[in-house]
Amino acid sequence: MDTRPDSPTPRRGAVSNAVGRFERHARHREDDGWNRPPAAEDWEEPPPLRTHVQRDASRSILVRNTSPDIPFDRSINPYRGCEHGCVYCFARPTHAYLGLSPGLDFETHLFEKPDAPALLEAELRKPAYRPAPIAIGTNTDPYQPIERTRRIMRDILEVLWDYRHPVTIVTKSALVTRDIDILAPMAAANLARVAVSITSLDRTLQSTLEPRAATPGARLATVKALSEAGIPTAVMVAPVIPALTDHEIEALLTKAAEAGAEAAGWIFLRLPLEVRDLFGEWLREHHPARAERVLSLVRQARDGQLYQSAFASRMRGSGPVAELIGQRFRIAARRLNLTPRDAALDVSQFRRPPRKGDQMALF
Template identity: 55%
Template sequence: MRHRGALNNPHNRFHGQSLEQVDDGWYHDAAEDQPSIATEVRQETSKSILSRNTSPDIPFDVSLNPYRGCEHGCIYCFARPSHAYWDMSPGLDFETRLIYKHNAARLLEETLQKPGYQCQVIALGANTDAYQPIESQYRLTRSLLEVCRRFKQPFSVVTKGALILRDLDILQEMASEQLCAVYISLTSLDDTLRSTLEPRTATVTARLKVIERLAKAGVPVGVMMAPIIPALNDVEIERLLQTAAGAGATSANYVLLRLPLEVSPLFQDWLQQHYPQRADHIMSLVRQSRDGKDYDASFGTRMRGTGQFADLIAQRFRLACKRYGLNQRRLPLDCSRFQAPGQMSLW
């Protein structure tokens, strides 16, 4: 499918029946084999807005996702299986049939005003990108940032979208009070690889400009190399971190490729389509790092993997960060400034 990551719509694991296309041998126009699928967006009225987790592998306890599904279409996205809960496929449906929470800002404001609310840093868009293309129309993320600004609620954002610069005014203001941090997901410096791996994301040049603009505005900005894919983009670790540091990033982290549930067959189909000569080698290294399986979800190892290859990646990443001055000093975001509008300040 043109400009899409997934090649098909795999079976929804919660359905008892499935449909499969079969070539009947009749003539057909080859141009019809690659149709363009329009993005469909539907509205959801949510009952709650904050999600909490207790995973030791995730550096935050509270997250907020204004959208379900993601038009960026990253073939490796760990969030794809969640689309099955909405009676849709984790394949093309995940990137073409999206849901927006129209009442997100109101729910957040109500939550922050509750008497028992205890301020914690909110990770914005932790499951699907808060700055995916449809944000330019629905502006949910912008409305959430405005609520956070009024309450002095600290937050972090991870994004592949250049649209975040639209909200530089809020980010700069809150960064001056140690209330926000931004992480730019940068998987490769090769735009040819990016265009198939993450088809509707901002270009490499655009993301580097985002890092530069944020850094110059005083917004703490880091880079996430997520995922590192064996024998595909791992060769770029050192050069990518050097380039990101040169653009102004001060921190860096990574995640080794994760292939939970339906993501594994989707990714393997993608490999066979785009890198058929390397596909077996890549999957062999993945399994060597996942205890012989496509994926191991065990706490403590699911983000980094195990074994010699995973250890080598960890060593290279650590040394490169040290070489380019990354992760030397991280200031925690300040929860002590939180104040509901109307409250009298003690200072």
């Protein structure tokens, strides 16, 4: 019997691997006293926790939404699960639909969509399709580590550029700079924007909060590289965690402006479904002295709950705690000229390029 308690796994975010909400049975480690070793240090080390990647055989790639608080109506997710391991990730509960844990399974059992570029092209060729900006990176990061070898995101960008289709990207990864050769001409045609998500400038905090994401310095360097390439780049201060990262708002925005960001946004910590318990475990493991204070402030911003899903408040929270954070952010962003621009990406350039064997249009 494995009687080891749940404990942090090196370079992984979640502390545990609790079953998802749809499973009939829960499992947890229990010490029954039998064959207990004399000291904890004598317990055998568990085998290394490796990343497993499976093929996702989805037959469609565009995800539609009608949410009134989201500025896009369609998105693409090249991967399910995310190796970055951000413990607060609001996408974790989606793994429960697969019979997997939103905990460690979410960051170690990944699903790739190698057919995504072909599915996207088929969608764009439909006569009824009408272009509007496609958002990528709104659920899991399209530039997570496995993208280095899979290159699904790059292939998607090539399709979008061929069709002159607008795209917005959100990422925590420096890997996005690999695709500057595509993004720069798209941006010059007003077809692309990128937002780099930065949660904290504290490398020690970030290494446990987002264990496999790029360091804060690497993300600021990414903002600089994208901006210098002429790609409109914003910084997302997300999530803002009260009593843990909120004190960094002004310093983070200052660094973002110095790196060349032209706009900034923020999102209050979201703890839907299983994320609530996973984040609580992480707090008590890594920041036990602050844990109850952090959770108390979250409740104060969520009408006494750890999460509310109402469209009007899920991104920002409500009450004095959330209002103060929002006010501080707005003042700093205004001072640094990081207020969002209203200019829309251009949908008028959309075209369906001829395929091999297609008859040329008559003039």
